[in-house]
Amino acid sequence: MAKQLLNVVNLNKDFQVKSDKTWFRKPTSVRVLSGVSFELFEGETLSIVGESGCGKTTLGRCIVRGMNATSGQVLYQTEAGEEVDFLTLKGKEFKRLRKDVQMIFQDPYSSLSPRMSVYDIISEPLLANFKLSKEEVDEKVTDIAQKTGLNVSYLKRYPHAFSGGQRQRIAIARSLISRPRLIVCDEAVSALDVSIKAQIINLLKDLQQQLQITYIFISHDLSIVQNISDRVAVMHLGKIVELAPAEPLFSLPKHPYTEALLSAVPEPDPRLRKERIILEGEVPNPANPPSGCHFHPRCAYKTDLCTRQEPQLQQIGEQHYAACHYAGELNLKGVARL
Structure with missing residues (x-):
């Protein structure tokens, strides 16, 4: 090794951010x-x-x-x-x-x-x-x-x-x-x-x-x-939500956010057609992040648990880590090796 x-x-x-409309207030962290x-x-x-x-x-x-x-x-x-x-x-x-x-x-x-x-x-x-x-x-x-x-x-x-x-x-x-x-x-x-x-x-x-x-x-x-x-770390709103060797991450992603990113990768074969995952809603504001999993407002697989409890990065395979409550259960789509 x-x-x-x-x-x-x-x-x-x-970062300290100060709004023009609230110049008399202390900056927001x-x-x-x-x-x-x-x-x-x-x-x-x-x-x-x-x-x-x-x-x-x-x-x-x-x-x-x-x-x-x-x-x-x-x-x-x-x-x-x-x-x-x-x-x-x-x-x-x-x-x-x-x-x-x-x-x-x-x-x-x-x-x-x-x-x-x-x-x-x-x-x-x-x-x-x-x-x-x-x-x-x-x-x-x-x-x-x-x-x-x-x-x-x-x-x-x-x-x-x-x-x-x-x-x-x-x-x-x-x-x-x-x-x-x-x-x-x-x-x-x-x-x-x-x-x-x-x-x-x-x-x-x-x-x-x-x-x-x-x-x-x-x-x-x-x-x-x-x-x-050799390895890839996927970041969302300041956190690593998935970390794995490149091949398993691209072929078998374990986080819904990774799946959505991979759906945007163009296929080199024009005969192939794949379904693009369009994330609905807006990107969360870092100054006021959502409760629970920060990705849940745009996640198609969210449950009540996702809105209440933030998932931690956990190992779900050999050198494969994901921050999702259902990382080992979801059947997510990846992309073929180029």
């Missing part, structure tokens, strides 16, 4: 992440999926400390075998381990500084984390540029000269230059054309094999998730 790299324990994130827990193993790809606003990006940013979590732990196993809480690290200790965890952002246009050359963008993490000579920096930048499919002649140019796919390759090179152990990919291909998406996904897979990288892949595109993931 692979070695554990990360253990996220009961992670919570609150809205819980965007609620008790999120999961393990991550070396060399695997764990995908986080769900509707917009479910907390996927917030989870990724809290893990890399792009924003501070309200409470919880992100227990990280160092190369020396020491377990540390990444959220409590400070000063030199944080800087020493910061290079191990990197992020690829969604927008390849706004995530690259227009005032910096490609060489400066890629080399910046090296200069911030290591004491290297100019020759050593040049060698590492050239090597990672070639690995990510960038022509060495591009290094003197600026981001405005490149297409979206090339910009994302620059962002990938920047995240890889410090040789991290974990990369959080936040919708890393959502802004790209279909053909470019395939190139970037194949590039990420190849680099994972070459450099032994672990990915947290945040996406709403389930067709891509099905092909890149």
